[in-house]
Amino acid sequence: MSDDKRAVPEDVSCDKATIKMLHVAQDRGEETIFDRAVKMKQCNIGTEGICCKVCSQGPCRLPLTKAIKEGTEPDNRKGLCGATPETVVARNLIRQIAAGCASHSDHGRGVVETFRAMAYGEAKDYTIKDEIKLREVAGFFGVATTVKQGDDETPRDKWEIAREVADLALGQWGQQQGELIYLKRAPQATYDRWTKTGVKPRGIDREVVEIMHRTHMGVDQDYRNLLKQGARCSLGNGWAGSMMATDIQDIMFGTPYPNTGTINLGVLSHNKVNIIVHGHDPLLSEMIVAAVHTPDMIEYAKGVGAEGYLVAGMCCTANEILVRHGMPIAGDYLQQELAVVTGAVEAMVVDVQCVMENLANISECYHTKFITTMPIAKCFSGKNTVHIEFEEHHALDVAKKIVKEAADNFKNRDQSKVCIPSETNRMVVGFSTEAIKYHLGGTFRGSFVPLNDNIINGRIRGICGVVGCNNARAEHDEVHLALIKELIRNDVIVLTTGCSAMACGKAGLLTPEAAAVYAGPGLAEVCETVGIPPVLHMGSCLDNSRILTAATEVVKAGGLGKELADLPAAGAAPGWMSEKAVGIGQYFVTSGVYVMLGIPLAIYGSPVVVKHLEEDMEELYGGRWDYDPDPVSGARKILAHIDAKRKALGIDQARERVLMDMADRQKIEAA
Ligand code: MSK
DSSP: OOTTSOOOHHHHBOOHHHHHHHHHHHHTTOOOHHHHHHHSOOOHHHHTTOEEOSSTTOOEEOOOOHHHHHTSSOOOOOOTTOOOHHHHHHHHHHHHHHHHHHHHHHHHHHHHHHHHHHHTTSOTTOOOSOHHHHHHHHHHHTOOOEEEETTEEEEOOHHHHHHHHHHHHHHHHHOOSSOOGGGGGSOHHHHHHHHHHTOOOSOHHHHHHHHHHHTSTTSOOOHHHHHHHHHHHHHHIIIIIHHHHHHHHHHHHOOOOOEEEEESGGGSOSSSEEEEEEESOHHHHHHHHHHHTSHHHHHHHHHTTOSOEEEEEEHHHHHHHHHHHOOOEEEOGGGHHHHHHTSOOSEEEEOSSSOOTHHHHHHHTSSOEEEEOBTTBOOOOOTTEEEOOOOGGGHHHHHHHHHHHHHHHGGGOOGGGOOOOOOOEEEEEOOOHHHHHHHHHHHHHOOSHHHHHHHHTTSSOEEEEEOOOOOTTSOBTHHHHHHHHHHHHTTEEEEEEHHHHHHHHHTTOSSTTHHHHHSOHHHHHHHHHHTOOSEEEEESSTTHHHHHHHHHHHHHHSSSOSSGGGSSEEEEETTOOSHHHHHHHHHHHHTTOEEEESSOOTTTTOHHHHHIIIIIHHHHHSOOEEEOSSHHHHHHHHHHHHHHHHHHHTOHHHHHHHHOOHHHHHHHHHO
8 A cells, every 4th residue: 555545556456457547547646436445444333333323312332342342341332322232233234234125126116117117008119028038927926828718728918918917016015914926936945934034025115114114213122123124124125126127127128148248448449439338227228229229320420430339338237238238348336437537438327326426526537428317316516417317208219319428429539548458358148047047958958957966966066146246445356256266166156246247257257168277177077068157147236136046946956955045055245335235145144045245244343243143043044144354264164154054965975976086086996
């Protein structure tokens, strides 16, 4: 770290393009999040979760002193009202869960509203791209897909089905009683556990609102009861809000199947109008992709002297258009300011979530138009900031307006400031649950059985979902890569989404060839036979629900236990930063998954709450939280967890056989 309080690029990232662009930004005197992370220290009280701000008599701060920690002083910490550290920490944590779940599920609501408008003929620019998925999803809602005509069953009209599905799906947000329909998609034993522990959500919105009520001053003062509501709310997001959003997006835009793509800042073009679509919601970005391919927009680009358009994604909007259209990814969350620093971006078009406010400031140093598009996500600052509101009933018209705004800005590009790094990487992406099934068994025999067989015989040791953000407090990309490389080296197949998937793409882990270089012998053999990478890109952070459905398929395929908690599987978020990640982590834990974090939850000010999350939750839900700042050590804890699950299933011996190399076999033969 340098004395003038700027980040040392080589210390904060392992990605070459990021390092180069950070040097460029610093040479130009432009500040990025990497520098701000050096300048601004984190608050110790906040990081431990022991600051209570729920009434105006505080904030009350309850620091965990060394003497309390060591037991030489009694723990008499209390807020003005008497709130204990347990209550304060649990309240803060479940408020994060509520915010995270609300974000993903509100995104989901928008998708379902547009789907409904489409089904009723009010959003004519959208259509049904995957009718097979529509009919499958109709089955989950109990909507008939055939109609009886005499003795015959004939397929029902797809638009009729879509209308019924849309009405039922939308009702899940406001449902007040009973339980959410999609919970039944979980393995029966997992569902039974939720019944027993009383965490089945009634409605998506209701559980979020109830968290806000319970955490108001003077309501719920039992940390176990508070955390239970956090668990309930998380299921409403993971198994309903997010899962329905993924399903409906697949119906409207197509279910992803393996596809190739390119990643990193080097994808930007010197000769084309560069448009970056950033955020999470594919409703607009799908239309921008469609708009740039229309003859009038192609002509428009020529008219401004450009060779066409380059639409590249950023954050999870990138994952959405990548998996369905093969559109390139410019970068992840931490690279958003650096994309503008290339001086070659005509428009940074944002929808919702993970958009840094500093984009407004950094855009002012260049010609870049910072275009906000959602009524719930405007930006006040910056002379280059423009708001062009998205409206689903005229989606293509809005997209064309944005494309024109970008094209008109092409002439303002200052060539003396253009600096596009050369780094790009090829990758294979788009492994939806359906695609994995197809890959393993083909069109007629699509099945997870071959995966289970290879887990049982020990070629594959286990499965790990590695997901989540990059965080400016940890080394960019490296925390993901170190953990993932350790896992695949030890024959654990990795399912990845979000910015973690992007780190893998940039490092070349998302190609089938990566198996020979990085995977252990068992996993490498399976990857080579089936033709898949050792790390499977499953989509955006919303698509973590795909990991739940894939894990459910593994349980259904048999031989690996009855509930998700039985599987030799784990989850990890080595560099998480957003509240959405807390919501996601909790839905995995509540579903029975061991979750390893590389950045701590704000809970360590209450050892009692820590014990509940890291130990007691396993008894309740079968899954638990864990934390290790060292990614390799974190990976080893995941391996130990997977081995314990293998032992409980009685398949640990098979694993030992596969691990024997030639020398081991020769020893046995000699004996
Ligand atoms: S974009 S939530 S930084 S994964 Fe989904 Fe990346 Fe995390 Fe945003």
